[in-house]
Amino acid sequence: MTGDRPIIIKKVIKVSAGHHGGAWKVAYADFVTAMMAFFLLMWLINMTSPEQKMGVADYFAPASTSKETSGSGGLLGGTAIGQDGAKSSGADGRRNTNPKPTTYDDPAKGATKDENSEPEISEAALDEALSRREEMAFQSAAESLRQAMQDLPELAELSKSLQIDQTPEGLRIQIVDQEGLSMFEPGSTQPRPRAVALLRAVAQIINNLPNRITISGHTDSAPVSGGNGSNWNLSFGRADAARQILRKNQVPMNRIFSVIGKAGSEPLYPDDPYMAGNRRISIVLLRESPPMPPGHRL
Numbered sequence: 001m002t003g004d005r006p007i008i009i010k011k012v013i014k015v016s017a018g019h020h021g022g023a024w025k026v027a028y029a030d031f032v033t034a035m036m037a038f039f040l041l042m043w044l045i046n047m048t049s050p051e052q053k054m055g056v057a058d059y060f061a062p063a064s065t066s067k068e069t070s071g072s073g074g075l076l077g078g079t080a081i082g083q084d085g086a087k088s089s090g091a092d093g094r095r096n097t098n099p100k101p102t103t104y105d106d107p108a109k110g111a112t113k114d115e116n117s118e119p120e121i122s123e124a125a126l127d128e129a130l131s132r133r134e135e136m137a138f139q140s141a142a143e144s145l146r147q148a149m150q151d152l153p154e155l156a157e158l159s160k161s162l163q164i165d166q167t168p169e170g171l172r173i174q175i176v177d178q179e180g181l182s183m184f185e186p187g188s189t190q191p192r193p194r195a196v197a198l199l200r201a202v203a204q205i206i207n208n209l210p211n212r213i214t215i216s217g218h219t220d221s222a223p224v225s226g227g228n229g230s231n232w233n234l235s236f237g238r239a240d241a242a243r244q245i246l247r248k249n250q251v252p253m254n255r256i257f258s259v260i261g262k263a264g265s266e267p268l269y270p271d272d273p274y275m276a277g278n279r280r281i282s283i284v285l286l287r288e289s290p291p292m293p294p295g296h297r298l
Contacts, residue, residue: 134211134287138171141205141285145173148201155201158194170211170286173202175242176268177279184279187225189237191245195281199242202283203249211285212257215239215246218280221264221273236261242281257286 045053142164149155149162161181163174175198177183183195191199206213217239219231239259247253267278 130288135166137209138166138285141171141209144208145201145205148204154197158198161194162198167284168287169214170284173205173283173285174268175199175202175281175283177276179276182276182279183281184238184241187234189234189241191238191241195242196245199245199281200249203246203251206246206251206255206283206285207249209285211288212255213246213251214258214260214284214286215243215256216260216262216282216284217242218262218266218268218278218282219264220275220278221267231263232261234261235263238281242283246283 048056145162145164149159158181161176161178161183163176165172175183175195181194182192183198184191217235217237219235219238221231224231224234236259239261243256243259246256264273264278267273267275268280269275269277272278
């Protein structure tokens, strides 16, 4: 009887309690990445200016679509796509694919701008260009005068008596006395030959430029020992003697703006007003457009 019993096989499936795989980790990582990107976007929006935001918006704006919602303002502009491309319902059935761009002077007014018109040059840019050209001309004149001092033997020993620099007024050329090497007779307005030679070289530089000039005579603080009255009379007399030499060397009269005697009021060496270098003739090629302070208007 025992052999007639059916054989029953039980298959037991074991389930591990508490373990549900690693899929949640992937979802959590995606969530953290999305939150980080969100806060980074918020930070970038807060840090950019309105102009930058407008530029970003224009960059991502679609350029091939029309803002109109009626008529031919759709994506295809009211045309049909065929074998010949987009066609319109015009007389010749063709569409202008290269329209002429229109520019405007003022977006609010919509006034068209002539394409052939040249851009206007601002007054400030023109003044800057003229000033730069004048600066280059002054530098070239100074180099030419220094070169002449080296090329002419009679002027080589006088190189220390000639000082050239630029001031707010213009290019200043000074003929200065040295110890034992004066340009004029003591207490006199009579120039010595070395002064005449220097003024002749200066006249050649002046004739190459259109600028007007001023001539100033200077003395030291020692009182005049001759019969010319005072240092004021002596300084003016020497400046006028320099003017006469320049006139003899073809410098036009209308180029001479002023002749001034300053005595010892503007010493070249303020620490030693009795120094020989304070006795000098100063010739300034005036700037045509004097520099104005910032914000100044005529």
